[in-house]
Amino acid sequence: MTIPDGANMDSEYLDMERLNELNNTLSEEIASIMSELRNAAPRVLESMVSALQHSDPAMLIPPTHALRGMAGNTGLIRLEKECARLESRLRNNEVPDVRHAVSEIAITLGASLSALSLHGY
Numbered sequence: 001m002t003i004p005d006g007a008n009m010d011s012e013y014l015d016m017e018r019l020n021e022l023n024n025t026l027s028e029e030i031a032s033i034m035s036e037l038r039n040a041a042p043r044v045l046e047s048m049v050s051a052l053q054h055s056d057p058a059m060l061i062p063p064t065h066a067l068r069g070m071a072g073n074t075g076l077i078r079l080e081k082e083c084a085r086l087e088s089r090l091r092n093n094e095v096p097d098v099r100h101a102v103s104e105i106a107i108t109l110g111a112s113l114s115a116l117s118l119h120g121y
Helices: 007-013 016-025 030-052 057-073 077-091 098-118
Strands: none
Touching (some): 016 030, 030 098, 057 077, 057 098
């Protein structure tokens, strides 16, 4: 996966409308929200990686769902879509190459957080 730079990151990784909405409605809390995202999302990703060590793909569903929610609430559209896709496939017992999927999610999380930083979040 190639990580785009600059403006391409905006449309691919961030829902700028959602971010502007958050900034307008929760301007005093936005720094705290983004700080919590930066702290919690990597921990949830670690839970996903830990779940890979067990041979039960269903163990991936709760952390994938949690990361999906965090992403959706904070406008990280690509991350939300990747988590939603993995979660749906796991729930339907369509076990994908979970290691690859989690690896892609990890890359997307990093790129998403970088995109947020570019916008001062």
